[in-house]
Amino acid sequence: MIIKKILIFGASGQVGRYCIRRFVKNNYKVTAVTRNSHKKGYVLKTQAPIGYLDIVEANIFDENKLVKLISEADVCLNLIGILHEKGKVNTFKNIHSNFPKKLAEICNLKKVKLIHISALGLENAKDSRYANSKISGEKFIRSIMPDATIIKPSLVYSVDDNLTTKFMSLLSVLPIFPLYYGGKTKFTPIHVSELAELIFYVISRELYSSNIEAIGPEILTFKEILQKLMRCIKKNRILLPMPLYLARLSAFFMQVLSEPLITQDQINLLKYDNIKTDGGTTNFDIGCPSALKFEETVMKYAFNWTEGGQFSNLSKK
DSSP: OOOOEEEEETTTSHHHHHHHHHHHTTTOEEEEEESOHHHHHHHHGGGSOTTSEEEEEOOTTOHHHHHHHHHTOSEEEEOOOOSSOBTTTBOHIIIIIIHHHHHHHHHHHHTOEEEEEOOSSOTTOTTOHHHHHHHHHHHHHHHHOTTOEEEEESOEESTTOSSHHHHHHHHTTOSEEEEGGGGOOEEOOEEHHHHHHHHHHHHHTTOOSEEEEEOOSOOEEHHHHHHHHHHHTTOOOEEEEOOHHHHHHHHHHHTTSSSOSOOHHHHHHTTSOBSOOTTOOBTTTTTOOOOOOHHHHHTTTGGGGSTTGGGTTGGGO
């Protein structure tokens, strides 16, 4: 059996870790690229048996290093993305546009398959720098490598995310929680394990040269997501619609933090639905449907934010 060599950029994130476990389970050898092996290496080492995972520390803008790594791979998987900018290097343009362009150029030169993870619901968000940079990256890839696969997930959640865990932390202590745009924005959350399964499905069946929208089995509004999270942690909070000017003002001050709760750019992005596009091809269409329901799945780890933890239900008996 030929073992495929898969190169992963952004391997230490939640999607990357799930992908590593899924790949090595099927005898694929993985090279995980990280900016800081001392900080991330100890976590990555636990994701695969000895001999199936190589951890490489590299600057993603070091072209010579990129050429060497890509030339040794069969498939290159790009998971790198940021939600807010930091400094002059970690900008939306560098991370979402320039880096994917460079990957596509090298993969095309070395005849290596490229799978790029972008995001769903970007096309209408003209006033979001995040969305524009993502779309720019997709266009660069398509112009250079028409046979590349671009996967566009909706909200990705798990116990390791920065979505449900952040909201549950806030809902556990705040009596009032703001609703942006009345909480009407629609999402199709997909669990990280099912996104990893989709990526494995594409690679194992060599389903290249397409755009695939990765969605979960439910369409939920932002308000419904918060209501489900409140039920998971057994809290009843007031969900208060926030005027747009006040939302922008709060985001203006929050975005100066090293890990802002929300930024002005994210306020802009929240205007637009994050669901299947008209005529789009989803994971359901290609035979890899998702089945995990949002509330049922979050409930399995929500005890971390409930009084009494996982034994909270026993204490009432």
